[in-house]
Amino acid sequence: MSAEAGASAASLPIALDAAGGDHGAPPNVEGAVLAARGGVRVLLVGDRVALHAELGKFQGSAGLPLEIVDAPDVVGMDEHATDVRGRSGASINVCTRLVKDGHAAAAVSMGHSGATMASALLTFGRIRGVERPAILTHMPARGGMTTLLDAGANADVKASYLVQWARLSTVYLKVLEGRDNPTVGLLSIGEEDHKGSALVLEAHALLRALHGNGINFHGNVEGRDIFLGTTDIVVTDGFTGNVVLKLAEGEARVMFGWIRDALNSGLKSRLGGLLVRTSLRGLADRLDPSTYGASILIGVRGLAFIGHGSADATAVKNALLRASRAHEGRLLPRLEAAFGEQGAVPAAAGE
Known part of the structure; x- marks a missing residue:
């Protein structure tokens, strides 16, 4: 039909x-x-x-x-x-x-x-x-989730792309998640304004200039901030973003393997596992990529x-x-x- x-x-x-x-x-x-x-x-x-x-x-x-x-x-x-x-x-x-x-x-x-x-x-x-669309994805974080882009569409980028993605993701979170004024972080190797590659420094200047004009720019964030939920949005190039995403998925699988092994290591551990099974299942659901379904090409x-x-x-x-x-x-x-x-x-x- x-x-x-x-x-x-x-x-x-x-x-x-x-x-x-x-x-x-x-x-x-x-x-x-x-x-x-x-x-x-x-x-x-x-x-x-x-x-x-x-x-x-x-x-x-x-x-x-x-x-x-x-x-x-x-x-x-x-x-x-x-x-x-x-x-x-x-x-x-x-x-x-x-x-x-x-x-x-x-x-x-x-x-x-x-x-x-x-x-x-x-x-x-x-x-x-x-200039270039990006893959926008969600990653589990303390207190909810962090929106990350680009997750793999563009390995080589310009600073202007990152600004455009910040705008796109800001509107996306307003529409789909009800976030009134989502914060934007720029992924770098340090929180200080002067830290980062030439690309990051240029993008930082552009984002700072647009703060309050459709973008709520927090500043630089580090890799750990993605999982701490420091900002609602983290923008980066597609090469780095895809590495971050795959690293997080792999670490989650390894971590649950460690937990499973620890809970099966003896009688007391197995009994304890029965007590925390429901809580662990809820944690597994939060870390499961299927919870978010798919990433938008924005x-x-x-x-x-x-x-x-x-x-x-x-x-x-x-x-x-x-x-x-x-x-x-x-x-x-x-x-x-x-x-x-x-x-x-x-x-x-x-x-």
């Missing part, structure tokens, strides 16, 4: 790349079913026959707001991101076209992250005033969310819910309005 062209903006479904990811259709379809039971309309994009067969495993799915859009091709996880060009039948390209043509509110993919970024950028283009003129290739059904469901909230909150027009109102980033001293 195809999406209805006359659907109103408020009722637009989310286009899910149901063929993408390490495990293909099963977790995508299950996550879509869970989201649909929560009231989110979903377009399942992929091989029609395979998706119908997978959807048939869920009792009552025929009555849910789910539709299947055929896409005969998929960009594999081992292919190059540029392979997305010219493959009109690839599931991620079908998803982004559905958004571009007004048949879907957002595109969500747990598949090839590079291909998703390339497809979104080629199909949507950039918001006026944004800065393009369309809503696109990128998840982990190993995502499970819970991650898919949460990604769809987050995408739906972004659309209902009119995130994209508010991002465009913020850049239209605030104009260009001022040049650093000496330019």
Whole structure:
């Protein structure tokens, strides 16, 4: 079935790349079913026959707001991101076209992250005033979470990119998380204004000049501040941000392995483990990437969310819910309005 062209903006479904990811259709379809039971309309994009067969495993799915859009091709996880060009039948390209043509509110993919970024950028283009889009992700922190960007879209950056990402993430947190005046930190090797690389020093000057004009700039922050929740937002280049993200994910897995080993080291430890099992499960949920579902590619003129290739059904469901909230909150027009109102980033001293 195809999406209805006359659907109103408020009722637009989310286009899910149901063929993408390490495990293909099963977790995508299950996550879509869970989201649909929560009231989110979903377009399942992929091989029609395979998706119908997978959807048939869920009792009552025929009555849910789910539709299947055929896409005969998929960009594999081992292919190059540029392979997305010219493959009109690839599931991620079908998803982004559905958004571009007004048949879907957002595109969500747990598949090839590079291909998703390339497809979104080629199909949507950039918001006026944004030089490069960024991957915005959430990391667990004391008291809640810290929003980090860029998490991997741009290894080599300019200072102006970091300022633009600070603006984008500020609006994002206002719309989706209800943060009235989120604070922005610039990742560096010291809190002092004079610490950091040439890039950091230039970005610091630009951010300081814009403090109070759409950006609540805290100053430099260090790596530990991400987990302490010192600021709501931390901006950095995509190379550093991706290293931080993968390091945190790896450390969380190792830490829980240590805890599991310690609690199984003897009879008393096992008894103690039974007493703290509920608390540990809550901690595990906070550290689980599936809690946040997917990261938004922010800065393009369309809503696109990128998840982990190993995502499970819970991650898919949460990604769809987050995408739906972004659309209902009119995130994209508010991002465009913020850049239209605030104009260009001022040049650093000496330019």
